[in-house]
Amino acid sequence: MVGASRAQGGGGVGDPRAAGGEAGAVRAAGLDEAITVAAPIVADVRERGDEALLEWTERLDGPRPGGFRVPAERIAAAAVEDDVLEAMRRMIAAVRVFSEVQRPRDTSVEAVPGIVSERRWVAIDAVGICVPSGRAPLPSSLVMTAVPAQAAGVRRLAVMTPRPVDAILVVARELGIDEVYAIGGAQGVAALAFGTASIEPVDKIVGPGNAYVTAAKLLVSSHVGIDHPAGPSEVVVIADAGADPALCAADLLAQAEHGPDSEALLLTDDPVLSAAVTTLVDGYDNITVDLVSSLEEALARSEAYAPEHLELLVADPEALLAGVRNAGTVFVGTSAVVGDYAAGATHVLPTGGLARASGGLGLESFLKPLQVVRAGTVGVVAAQQVVGPLARVEGLPLHAAALDARLAGSAA
Structure with missing residues (x-):
């Protein structure tokens, strides 16, 4: 991963934060190299x-x-x-x-008469x-x-x-x-x-x-x-004119301190806040402050980016929250640092855009569903009406024969 440069008013074609596809490509940079290095080590330990x-x-x-x-x-x-x-x-x-x-x-x-299906x-x-x-x-x-x-x-x-x-x-x-x-x-x-x-x-x-x-x-x-896969830490802060510049900067700095490859991004529609925070984070190459035309644009940018942490420091955070789908954890009017240690909610979160399809580590991460199916004669008769035609279409006659044999056995 490479650290992002700080630039107010960015978001152009070359900015990886401007579009989800470009962001994903940049944020995945370096992993191919790491796989090349790791592969022989993994193979060696497996072998010896x-x-x-x-x-x-x-x-x-x-x-x-x-x-x-x-x-x-x-x-x-x-x-x-x-x-x-x-x-x-x-x-x-x-x-x-x-x-x-x-x-x-x-x-x-x-779901079918005579067939009981469970998911444990x-x-x-x-x-x-x-x-x-x-x-x-x-x-x-x-x-x-x-x-x-x-x-x-x-x-x-x-x-x-x-x-x-x-x-x-x-x-x-x-x-x-x-x-x-x-x-x-x-x-x-x-x-x-x-x-x-x-x-x-x-x-x-x-x-x-x-x-x-x-x-x-x-x-x-x-x-x-x-x-x-866990990558470098990320935070997107969406803030409006009512946000405190010092608090915005503090939250950006908190995530940026994880390392030079961490990414911290402020999206605001207020030029005064943008200028103030830019001054406060001067010298940090992995912090970006971008001025956007509206909070709706900020939300769209965040959704494309799919950050690990998303902070909503705006007058009406619930209105924005209703439109959030892609984020590891959303912090409503508070700092992501609360979630890092004290909220009880996990801080093991998807990074690199993976929040578009996955969420944080939770109880279900350590569980697996076990299916249990029970079917008596009535159920097998009902199943035969489905299995027979579909097995014929799919060229699997022995599937149908297995049920025929069960019914023949029960009738004997």
């Missing part, structure tokens, strides 16, 4: 297991004299300041409350969680991924983090997670996906990471489930 995992880990992240798994004593001894621990517990509680109310309802219906939601058995800790440790990401998984009933959680600092280990301990591996990158994703002699494979891999983690998740996605 722990030996390759150790070689790649020590080459990329340093020696691992104690092995991959973090000892239970190390997790037990981890410590953070009292206020940090209290904040962690509050965050865990909020995410748990928000997650537990998301459980979808099982359904059962007799069951938990995925084993989930691997990627927790960034390279440039900066993100214990909050472990909360956001592990708590909904636990609420869903996932039996086993395996955490991978290249630098298992105390803050991450304290969260693991608070959540009762004891399977933590000091690995990361493409090699860690491959180990979770395919398993090694020391790491059992999982059924799904979730959580954010750098471009190589994202590339590796895509590479293993035909073997295990994954969440959406």
Whole structure:
């Protein structure tokens, strides 16, 4: 990914924010290169297991004299300041409350006489969680991924983090997670996906990471489930003349500090606000301030961009909210930072335009629907009237024969 340059009054043909297609192309830049780098690493770990995992880990992240798994004593001894621990517990509680109310309802219906079809939601058995800790440790990401998984009933959680600092280990301990591996990158994703002699494979891999983690998740996605690919952080702020320039700038800066490839965009129809915020964010190449003709144009631009975070800092935010379809989370009159830590709503959100077709990580991300069908003789008779003609058209006579045999058997 490349950072966007700051330019007031942009949005021309060359501006990736001007149209969804161009934005998607620019925001996906670099992932092809990451896949090229990650592919041989993934293949090597799949082929040689722990030996390759150790070689790649020590080459990329340093020696691992104690092995991959973090000892239970190390997790037990981890410590953070009292206020940090209290904040962690509050965050865990909020995410748990928000997650537990998301459980979808099982359904059962007799759509055809004599045939009862059910759809039951069951938990995925084993989930691997990627927790960034390279440039900066993100214990909050472990909360956001592990708590909904636990609420869903996932039996086993395996955490991978290249630098298992105390803050991450304290969260693991608070959540009762004891399977933590000091690995990361493409090699860690491959180990979770395919398993090694020391790491059992999982059924799904979730959580954010750098471009190589994202590339590796895509590479293993035909073997295990994954969440959406996580890219650099994004925020779009739509503001009108009543918005506070200092607060707009603060929110833009908060998301921009994630890294030079993060993108923060203010769309406003007020030239005074535009000029004021431009001054306040001067020097940040990944922040853009654009003056638009109307809030309707701002919303259209945001919908095409499909941001991870969308803030509505306008006099009538509910009116704009009614037209929002493409965003990870919408913040109505408040800061996206609230959602990063304190709202209970997930901060593991689609980026790179993927909010056009997907949403944030939730309880359902750790569930799968199991269908159950029951049919007695009456149901088979009803089914035969559908199966017979359609099987004939599709050239599958043995499908029809299977039902004929059941009916012949029941009549005998």
